[in-house]
């Protein structure tokens with residue numbers, strides 16, 4: 001109670017802004033204002049049968065993926081791009097956790113949570129991790145794991161080489177760029193398990209494909225994928 005009063009009191013003088021639209025947050029709102037919470041472009045793909053989920057096609061013929069899930073639609077210059085930028089470059093790892101909690105609760109409500117045994121985030125190279133201070137995929141994984149609920153592990157996958165930026169590369173170049181840089185550090189953790197592999201954004205899927213391939217090679221029974229956002 002005292003803590004709530006103090007938070008409200010401080011908010012009078014230092015109002016926090018919504019990370020999507022920059023309006024001031026009011027009491028009871030965290031990270032996102034009520035309007036943005038209601039109006040964000042949710043995919044709701046978890047409510048569709050797998051065959052009708054347009055994201056499933058991204059991995060057809062490449063990787064057997066059970067559920068391909070993404071919370072939001074990524075539109076360039078839109079609110080979701082702004083949110084991801086805050087998460088990645090503005091130190092807002094709490095936002096990643098909050099989005100993970102919200103999405104995990106929705107997946108659980110849709111009856112998906114018993115399917116998953118372990119949540120595994122796509123790792124950053126340790127140099128990039130040191131520079132940024134946190135891995136945005138870890139934050140999302142932690143949030144998801146809290147409300148699914150399900151164990152998660154940031155130590156399962158390891159990035160062995162430093163890749164160059166993916167943004168200006170073709171699909172084939174991206175695949176080549178990431179294909180050999182991931183390994184499973186603890187194969188026993190994934191053996192016989194249904195692993196939910198998570199990242200911040202799904203674009204070509206090359207990074208997720210490379211991670212998924214090593215998880216299956218290490219003995220994972222099934223693989224599913226969840227991201228905060230997906231580019232159409």
Ligand SMILES: [Zn+2]
Pocket residue numbers: 018019020021022023032033034035036037
């Ligand atoms: Zn807002």
